[in-house]
Amino acid sequence: MEDSVEVILQDKRSWVSHRSQDRPVITAASGALLMGCYGLWSVFALPGFRRVPVPYLPSSGVQTQNIMRLLRGRAGRLVDLGSGDGRLVLTASSLGFQCTGYEINSILVSYARVKARLMGIPTTRARFVNEDLWKVTNLSGYNNVTVFLAPGVMEVLAKKLEKELGDDTRVIACRYPFPDWPVAETEGRGLDQAWAYDMTSVCKPST
Numbered sequence: 001m002e003d004s005v006e007v008i009l010q011d012k013r014s015w016v017s018h019r020s021q022d023r024p025v026i027t028a029a030s031g032a033l034l035m036g037c038y039g040l041w042s043v044f045a046l047p048g049f050r051r052v053p054v055p056y057l058p059s060s061g062v063q064t065q066n067i068m069r070l071l072r073g074r075a076g077r078l079v080d081l082g083s084g085d086g087r088l089v090l091t092a093s094s095l096g097f098q099c100t101g102y103e104i105n106s107i108l109v110s111y112a113r114v115k116a117r118l119m120g121i122p123t124t125r126a127r128f129v130n131e132d133l134w135k136v137t138n139l140s141g142y143n144n145v146t147v148f149l150a151p152g153v154m155e156v157l158a159k160k161l162e163k164e165l166g167d168d169t170r171v172i173a174c175r176y177p178f179p180d181w182p183v184a185e186t187e188g189r190g191l192d193q194a195w196a197y198d199m200t201s202v203c204k205p206s207t
């Protein structure tokens, strides 16, 4: 009985080792695919995880339209905090805003700069800065702010913006609203919803 069990086990072992030897190409291809996925993830998503969990996810066309609707009638300087591939900055600059995008991922910053150049938009109208938004200490020069980040950062971002923004500023949040601010206007539904907040109505910390 023990002998027959041993024979069966040996057969199984040799079958397993033959199977992996038979398919070296498949094994290598699976390994390469996994490495590729990890590489892509680390290039595009990981930089956003350094401080806060905010991966790269571009605004949809509908979301972009909703944001631009909430900016109707406004002008001046606009900042997109976490500007990704630059789509919000480039759309807003084509509407006359003087825009800056802060983005932690240097590859996305380079991509956005090339796109701006190809679209013929000068850096005076659309500027992309490779910087951690939490290290930008003074946003008071911007009277329009757009953010599409993550739910877990909205409360702490609200505290930062309350300290730094002037009363004439409108802040647009995409997909994830600020938990405690009074909403001035909203556009869209579901994943494409955007909310506008006017800093005049937001309670600021006493200085």
Ligand SMILES: C[S@@+](CC[C@H](N)C(=O)[O-])C[C@H]1O[C@@H](n2cnc3c(N)ncnc32)[C@H](O)[C@@H]1O
Residues within 6 Å of the ligand: 044, 047, 048, 049, 051, 052, 054, 055, 056, 057, 058, 059, 080, 081, 082, 083, 084, 085, 086, 087, 088, 102, 103, 104, 105, 108, 131, 132, 133, 134, 147, 148, 149
């Ligand atoms: C959800 S995407 C939005 C991209 C773009 N605003 C759009 O609407 O298409 C968030 C972006 O914020 C960037 N990001 C995350 N943390 C950041 C940080 N601390 N400083 C600057 N950018 C950051 C990510 O790399 C990512 O590109």
